[in-house]
Amino acid sequence: MKIGELSRATGTNIETIRYYERIGLLPEPDRTAANYRSYGDPHRARLTFVRHSRDLGFTIEEIRSLLDLSDDPERDCSEADRIASRHLAQVEEKIAQLTLLRDELTRIVGRCRGGVAADCRVIEALGDHRHCESAH
Amino acid sequence: MKIGELSRATGTNIETIRYYERIGLLPEPDRTAANYRSYGDPHRARLTFVRHSRDLGFTIEEIRSLLDLSDDPERDCSEADRIASRHLAQVEEKIAQLTLLRDELTRIVGRCRGGVAADCRVIEALGDHRHCESAH
DNA sequence: CTTGACCCTGTAGTTGCTACAGGGTCCATA
């Protein structure tokens, strides 16, 4: 499989595939006589793993750890669980933050009554923390 | 006010203040004889506006537009409302995405029963999209 | 034999900062 095919098969940008190789997340594949990268099924599986993990918001370093684990089938699974749990906690934290933010924005947007910028409640609210109901 | 004082007054890193000046978000202040930046109240208000907007997740470019608006009190307020509303919609979209993600992660984490990596359900789930209940 | 799709390397850009390196200034204390 050439890089374009792998790209289509996994929905990954070609530049991104080369980037993952450069940072050591994907192994260097064999090359054809014309120096083209040549991939097999294990490469595709590994890239699918990486993309799926990225979609779920794991960082490259977390994925590196998860890949190390899956490369060594003897190792204890609890580290994978720990990484995923910590990430879940971060996502929950982020949702909580964004929810506060949404409430604040809703309040700010709701105050707009039209008119000119000099009287704009949106701009006023942005310039003045005292309008806020929660800390940020 | 010197830069350190402005930094403390607004809770903004000194490097960040200089960065905002470099990208034209804050005007160049006067200088003392020793070439130190010298700020007044309008600078502090503008920086407070910027920081508050950043805390609410507005991009630098959005803030630039909002500042342009507030610099011109004759202009119509509806653009500020439009920027804030669009941002609110983005925040809501992000919350929705993260909520799906959280559910997916909860499901993945919940499958861990301990054991070795070869049997790890977390690693399996990351390598295989078919376990997912929503698209991503 | 040329056109167009594909591939290669290497480097620079993106966003919003943050962190130096290498220097200058200012003020209090010994």
Added chain:
DNA sequence: TATGGACCCTGTAGCAACTACAGGGTCAAG
């Protein structure tokens, strides 16, 4: 008067995770 420490200056490089070229090579179809 010397010196130490807190503060300030410019300019550049780094972070994450890509993305976008520039400038070139390869290959099959018409």
